[in-house]
Amino acid sequence: MRNARGIFQLIVGVLVLLTWSASANSLKGVRVWPSPESTRVVLDLTEQPSYKYFSLTNPDRLVVDLKHTTGKVDLANVNVDSKLVKKIRTSTPPEKGTLRLVLELARPVKPVLFPLSPTKPYGDRLVIDAFDTKEPSKVVTASQKVTQDRDVVIAIDAGHGGEDPGSIGPGKRYEKRVTLAISKRLANYINKQKGMKAIMVRTNDYYVNLNKRSEIARKNQADLLISVHADAFTSPQPRGASVWVLSQGRANSEIGRWMEQAEKHSELLGGAAEIIENTNSEKYVARALLDMSMDNSMVESQAVAGRIVKELGKVTKLHKKKPVAASLAVLKSPDIPSILVETGFISNPTEARLLTTASHQDKLALAIFRGTRDYFKQSPPPGSYLARQANRNHVVKRGESLSLIAARYRTSVSQLKKENKLKTDVVRIGQVLRIPGSSS
Structure with a gap:
């Protein structure tokens, strides 16, 4: 009887323990x-x-x-x-x-x-x-852009935010706070420059989905997306800034993904999507146009990234002395030139202190701004205020074709050939081309 009572008490104890667990x-x-x-x-x-x-x-x-x-x-x-x-x-x-x-x-x-x-x-x-669930604002396509002396729009993406702190450096220095502080300073410099306008992807401490970041840039008709980050490593030694652009492999996979979303074609191709709509060759024409758009974006991204690296080298140590191509989620829009700036290593004790210093944040923001401004002053988008102020000549760079240059300035190959009295589509490195409609 005592054994039965003991077993019963044991079972009750186990059940209580399981219930508690x-x-x-x-x-x-x-x-x-x-x-x-x-x-x-x-x-x-x-x-x-x-x-x-x-x-x-x-x-x-x-x-x-x-x-x-x-x-x-x-x-x-x-x-x-x-x-x-x-x-x-x-x-x-x-x-x-x-x-x-x-x-x-x-x-x-x-x-x-x-x-x-x-x-x-x-x-x-x-x-x-x-x-x-309110009706979102209608996305403005490229064909709907205001082209009379418009501002060059720069979308600034302060990395991480909210629940996502990013990397955490010595002294509990949060990447999300560093990126927001530098981004706000960068936006301030851009907004002070006549003919340029900054759009902040996030303005406070909250998280924005990676897919949403490029959508916000597109919604605001951005000419460039700059994503601001702070690097980190498992050891404290690495330090220095770097600038990243989209790799060709990631670019091709993104175009493939966009091709499967026919409803997105009008966002990316503007009026061209309406022209090719409901035709048997739509998919192939859309692919060709998206390829051209991505090629143009990658050329622009590489060019502006190179200028920013040069400017950053004047104010901080560089981890990479040239732009680096990588498969990064935020750099995936086939129609918007995009770069990611690693402002330094927050895992490095010395650099972590610098990154949280207002004076150093300002130097970094000014360097990014100068590289961006100088690029768009030399290669301004058609219809912009900066374009009207500039001498509209284009110097052919390595890897550029006549069709790529035409897409860059939103003109046609035939107009380029007529303006420059070209008999063929062949161009050479260093050749100076006059862009149609460039008179002020």
Whole structure:
């Protein structure tokens, strides 16, 4: 009898232990990262979450049930400050051991939830992205651009942000803060230059999806996308700035991906997409035009990157003395020249201190600006204020063809040949070509 009682007590103890283990997850904190078009809510947990969610209307709410979870977070002290999420609170759970959170919404949202594994300085997390469902602004295609003395538009992408801190250097120096500070200074220099205008991909501490970054640049009709970052390595020795451009391999794979999205053709090709629409040869013509657009973007990216490297070399040590080609996610728009600037190694103690110093941030921003300005003054986009101010001659560079130059200036091969009295399509390195319509 005593043995039976002992076995029973053991079984009860095991069940209690299992029950305790199943409810071991705990909500440690709630962080909110608002951005212009979405709000990210991050739940900090002690373990990987098990969860379900659903939406309610009248009023609009998003309900998240965290199974086997407890929490003593004071939600009243959570700084929401969002146009989409008004309040975060708890509610009566559907069953014991479940923590129910309710996001009170200003209007309907498209929710996307996903867990994140521990990465320093964070542990397990559940990310709740609430996307605004209001009708987005219509994308302006290249054919719709205002061409009368327009500004040269530079989209500035401050790397990382919000839940994504980027690399963390000695003294808890966050890459996301360094990139935003340099980007704001760069935007200030650009906006002071007559004929140029800066667009910030993010203006505060929130995360922007990598695909969204190039979309924001396109929406704002950018002539160049500059993504600002700070490098890092596993050892503290490496230091110096570098500039990166899209590799040919990544370029080809991106064009292939765009080809599978016919609805995107009009965004990339403007009026040309309407002309080739509903024809048997559309796919092949679209591919040829996208190839030409990507080639032109890569030539421009390489040229402006070279100038920025030269300017950076005057104010800081260089890690790479020439632009480097790589397969980087943010450098993937076939129609927008794009570069990524690594402003230095935040993993290097000396450089980490410099990168968080206002004077050094200003030097880096000024160098990036000067390289960008000088490029666009020499090769201004047609219809821009800088184009009207410039002597519209083009010096043929290695790798350039007449068709590539025509695409660069948005003119035709026949017009170029007529303007320069050319009998063939062959051009030579160093040859000076007059661009049609270049008179001021």
